[in-house]
Amino acid sequence: MSLKPKRVDFSQTWDILQQTVKGVITLADVPRSTWNDRFTDVYSLCVAYPEPLADRLYDETKHFLDDHVSELLLGVSKQGDASLLQAYHSAWTEYSQGIDYLHQLYLYLNQQHIKKQKTTEAEIIYGASCAAAADYQEQMEIGELGLDIWKRKMITPLKESLVSLLLAGIHGDRLGKARHATTDVICGVIQSFVRVEEYKKKGQLDLYQQIFEEPFLEDSGNFYAREASELLQKSDVSYYMEQVSWRFSQEELRCQKFLHSSSAPKVRQCCQEKMVAAHLSWLHTEADVMIENERRRDLSFLYPLLRPLPSGLAPLIRKLTAHITQQGLRAIGTLQGDNVHTQFVESMLDVHTKYYELIKAVFKGDQAFISALDKACSAVVNHQPASRQPARAAELLAKYCDSLLKKSSRGTTEGDVEEKLARSITVFKYVDDKDVFQKFYARMLAKRLIHQQSQSMDAEEAMIDRLKQACGYEFTNKLHRMFTDMSVSADLNTKFSSNLREREGQGQKQLGIGFGVYVLQAGAWPLGLPPAPGPFHVPQQLEQSIQAFETFYHAQFSGRKLTWLHPLCQGELKLNYLKRPYLVTVQTYQMALLLLFEQCDTLPCKEAAMSLGVSQEQLEKHVVSLIDCKLLKKSPDGELGEETTLMLNLDYSNKRTKFRVTAALQREGPQDAETTHRSVDHDRKLYLQAAIVRIMKSRKLLRHNQLVQEVLGQSKITFAPSIGMIKKCIEALIDKQYIERTANSSDEYSYVA
Amino acid sequence: MAESVQDNVERGDGDNVKTENFFTLKKWNAVAMWSWDVECDTCAICRVQVMDACLRCQAESKKDFYGKQDCVVVWGECNHSFHYCCMSLWVKQNNRCPLCQQEWSIQRMGK
Ligand SMILES: [Zn+2]
Ligand SMILES: [Zn+2]
Ligand SMILES: [Zn+2]
Numbered sequence: 024m025s026l027k028p029k030r031v032d033f034s035q036t037w038d039i040l041q042q043t044v045k046g047v048i049t050l051a052d053v054p055r056s057t058w059n060d061r062f063t064d065v066y067s068l069c070v071a072y073p074e075p076l077a078d079r080l081y082d083e084t085k086h087f088l089d090d091h092v093s094e095l096l097l098g099v100s101k102q103g104d105a106s107l108l109q110a111y112h113s114a115w116t117e118y119s120q121g122i123d124y125l126h127q128l129y130l131y132l133n134q135q136h137i138k139k140q141k142t143t144e145a146e147i148i149y150g151a152s153c154a155a156a157a158d159y160q161e162q163m164e165i166g167e168l169g170l171d172i173w174k175r176k177m178i179t180p181l182k183e184s185l186v187s188l189l190l191a192g193i194h195g196d197r198l199g200k201a202r203h204a205t206t207d208v209i210c211g212v213i214q215s216f217v218r219v220e221e222y223k224k225k226g227q228l229d230l231y232q233q234i235f236e237e238p239f240l241e242d243s244g245n246f247y248a249r250e251a252s253e254l255l256q257k258s259d260v261s262y263y264m265e266q267v268s269w270r271f272s273q274e275e276l277r278c279q280k281f282l283h284s285s286s287a288p289k290v291r292q293c294c295q296e297k298m299v300a301a302h303l304s305w306l307h308t309e310a311d312v313m314i315e316n317e318r319r320r321d322l323s324f325l326y327p328l329l330r331p332l333p334s335g336l337a338p339l340i341r342k343l344t345a346h347i348t349q350q351g352l353r354a355i356g357t358l359q360g361d362n363v364h365t366q367f368v369e370s371m372l373d374v375h376t377k378y379y380e381l382i383k384a385v386f387k388g389d390q391a392f393i394s395a396l397d398k399a400c401s402a403v404v405n406h407q408p409a410s411r412q413p414a415r416a417a418e419l420l421a422k423y424c425d426s427l428l429k430k431s432s433r434g435t436t437e438g439d440v441e442e443k444l445a446r447s448i449t450v451f452k453y454v455d456d457k458d459v460f461q462k463f464y465a466r467m468l469a470k471r472l473i474h475q476q477s478q479s480m481d482a483e484e485a486m487i488d489r490l491k492q493a494c495g496y497e498f499t500n501k502l503h504r505m506f507t508d509m510s511v512s513a514d515l516n517t518k519f520s521s522n523l524r525e526r527e528g529q530g531q532k533q534l535g536i537g538f539g540v541y542v543l544q545a546g547a548w549p550l551g552l553p554p555a556p557g558p559f560h561v562p563q564q565l566e567q568s569i570q571a572f573e574t575f576y577h578a579q580f581s582g583r584k585l586t587w588l589h590p591l592c593q594g595e596l597k598l599n600y601l602k603r604p605y606l607v608t609v610q611t612y613q614m615a616l617l618l619l620f621e622q623c624d625t626l627p628c629k630e631a632a633m634s635l636g637v638s639q640e641q642l643e644k645h646v647v648s649l650i651d652c653k654l655l656k657k658s659p660d661g662e663l664g665e666e667t668t669l670m671l672n673l674d675y676s677n678k679r680t681k682f683r684v685t686a687a688l689q690r691e692g693p694q695d696a697e698t699t700h701r702s703v704d705h706d707r708k709l710y711l712q713a714a715i716v717r718i719m720k721s722r723k724l725l726r727h728n729q730l731v732q733e734v735l736g737q738s739k740i741t742f743a744p745s746i747g748m749i750k751k752c753i754e755a756l757i758d759k760q761y762i763e764r765t766a767n768s769s770d771e772y773s774y775v776a
Numbered sequence: 777m778a779e780s781v782q783d784n785v786e787r788g789d790g791d792n793v794k795t796e797n798f799f800t801l802k803k804w805n806a807v808a809m810w811s812w813d814v815e816c817d818t819c820a821i822c823r824v825q826v827m828d829a830c831l832r833c834q835a836e837s838k839k840d841f842y843g844k845q846d847c848v849v850v851w852g853e854c855n856h857s858f859h860y861c862c863m864s865l866w867v868k869q870n871n872r873c874p875l876c877q878q879e880w881s882i883q884r885m886g887k
Contacts, residue, residue, distance in 0.1 A: 540808055580886075581884060581885070581887045582887065583811070584811060584812075591807040593805045596801060597799065598798070599798055611804075618801075717835035717836065755823075
């Protein structure tokens with residue numbers, strides 16, 4: 024074979040070439056050698072001398088293909104509806120393969136002749152090409168030409184019949200009546216609509232969408248609308264949702280089986296529209312009942328149906344929030360008895376766990392539903408039983424922790440306690456006024472520490488760590504300081520003891536009693552003691568210990584003063600005047616009262632009050648506690664008064680030789696809770712001022728609204744301050760000259776260094 | 777650590793003393809509160825109680841100020857007292873006591 028251009032007789036060459044073209048397009052057996060010769064012929068024509076014959080070759084080939092497809096059309100349409108699809112499909116299968124081969128046979132024409140003269144992309148964009156010849160028909164590569172001819176000569180005339188047969192076939196498939204053999208045909212025919220335009224640079228799916236997808240979606244819509252209304256008439260919502268879900272999954276499989284992948288979302292949307300969106304308000308009404316009765320199975324069918332719709336889930340989320348709130352309030356609404364705190368926290372946790380599990384199982388842990396749970400729990404926890412009455416969660420939760428951390432005889436293991444405390448953080452996170460909780464917690468912690476009632480220091484510290492993790496260092500700062508005082512006190516006691524021993528060695532008198540002291544830092548301990556009306560006359564037996572310790576303490580520190588908290592002090596007295604000795608633990612006031620009887624047998628209340636330096640009212644409380652435990656007697660019987668005479672009960676006996684007398688006023692009264700709430704207010708102002716100073720120090724210059732926003736942002740983790748309170752704090756800081764209003768604007772502040 | 781305080785007490789030996797007394801005091805577990813020995817418990821400069829850290833220290837929420845009281849109190853010769861932090865900033869502008877206008881000089885520091 025020569026590659027040199029030469030004269031070629033077109034008619035003669037084309038006659039021969041045409042035979043092979045026919046063979047190739049009909050998938051007849053073409054020997055390799057013939058193929059090679061014709062391949063060369065295409066080349067020769069394209070490079071013919073004196074003038075290339077490529078254009079003629081193109082035109083003749085086009086003409087040939089036109090005729091060929093027209094002939095095929097004739098054969099296909101002769102078949103009639105019954106086997107039209109089948110006939111089209113086999114013609115297409117042959118033709119599409121044949122045109123692929125032909126394309127290869129014309130390789131030279133395609134690559135050297137047509138590609139070169141093809142309008143470039145840029146020219147298309149700028150519209151610069153072929154302005155002169157509007158009806159100039161651009162040449163296509165042979166493969167594309169073949170498909171284009173198929174489109175015009177085969178699909179266009181047949182499309183109505185083809186599509187209605189396709190739709191009927193798919194309809195049959197939906198009803199379960201399709202014959203298996205037709206699946207391949209339907210699929211193949213639909214694919215042909217895509218294939219014939221696949222070569223295009225854009226709008227590849229135009230034909231498919233226009234002639235098939237559009238009517239298909241319309242038909243499907245009608246089918247599913249009808250299906251939905253039939254279902255509605257004969258079934259309840261449970262069956263309806265099951266059927267719809269089943270339809271959805273079937274239709275998805277059908278899409279994969281027959282359609283182009285781009286149709287799947289459209290089909291899904293069509294189904295959703297007709298079977299879900301069209302009946303949305305009915306489904307929402309039913310959903311309310313499902314949530315009300317917690318029908319988990321129904322809800323797990325409903326959730327995936329509604330999720331894709333833009334406002335599909337919103338009513339469910341609202342309803343679930345209301346439902347959980349209602350259930351929560353019911354759970355904590357009727358609490359009674361001594362352990363209200365335990366009931367409160369554990370009921371709250373039960374509600375939380377129950378609905379958390381439900382959301383995980385039924386709503387796939389959807390974040391929107393988790394938020395609904397949070398919102399509901401927060402509403403329940405912070406619910407105010409009556410207006411102007413503070414929510415009790417903070418106090419109850421603190422009490423719950425207290426009951427777990429206290430030494431108790433009940434058989435709870437340490438692991439048990441740890442787990443319960445860890446779980447209580449769930450409730451803690453919902454408490455709005457975390458600072459109120461902190462106050463109650465601190466008071467109870469103080470009591471546990473001072474009265475040595477803590478079950479375990481490890482558990483105490485682990486709990487404070489949890490609070491710190493949830494709310495930050497500032498939140499637990501005072502709690503840490505209380506712990507620090509405990510260890511500092513331990514050190515002080517050790518030093519004091521050795522100091523005493525030294526002095527003993529130097530001949531000083533010893534104290535004569537066992538003495539230990541906790542020295543607490545004022546401000547860190549929320550002890551809220553009532554102010555003493557006058558100086559309490561400390562029993563002379565204690566005087567020496569107090570003096571010795573104060574001397575020791577002032578030598579250690581400077582600028583400090585000590586205040587003895589007698590209501591918190593306890594002494595151990597040995598009673599020598601009874602048939603057998605008893606060891607009794609009493610509060611300092613009770614101890615002082617008993618010690619008065621060392622000097623006398625009977626004593627009127629009035630005198631006792633004077634000797635102790637306490638009010639009559641105070642004295643009576645302590646007297647009552649000692650009369651109640653039968654250590655004291657009174658005369659006459661009846662109401663205590665200034666003239667009532669007191670005396671020791673010399674016939675006292677007790678099975679136990681070592682016991683404790685309950686101190687007056689040890690039970691936490693409602694008054695305590697009130698003081699706690701009041702001191703919260705003071706602390707909040709200080710917290711806000713510190714926050715404002717901190718913000719202004721880093722920002723230097725801020726507008727009023729920005730400052731308020733930043734303060735709100737910083738404080739929201741512990742409490743929600745009112746705007747009024749923030750304003751007052753800003754004014755206070757302007758007053759103290761920490762910040763000032765700038766000269767140019769009245770609502771802008773600057774930091775004063 | 778709380779237990780250790782009370783276990784570590786100085787043991788009295790009242791038992792050895794032969795006594796006709798009705799009562800023998802064996803043990804006293806006391807609780808005391810310490811505070812700065814000041815006339816006014818609020819710092820006149822930042823108006824926060826002297827037992828609490830001053831406003832600036834609270835704003836900075838120093839991580840190491842528990843355990844050790846960093847923000848101590850200072851007394852002037854006039855016997856007025858303030859947070860040391862507050863006063864040391866104050867004297868940079870005005871070396872007089874904000875309460876009595878006497879020239880400021882430190883009498884003692886809290887420890
Ligand atoms: Zn200050
Ligand atoms: Zn400071
Ligand atoms: Zn002064």
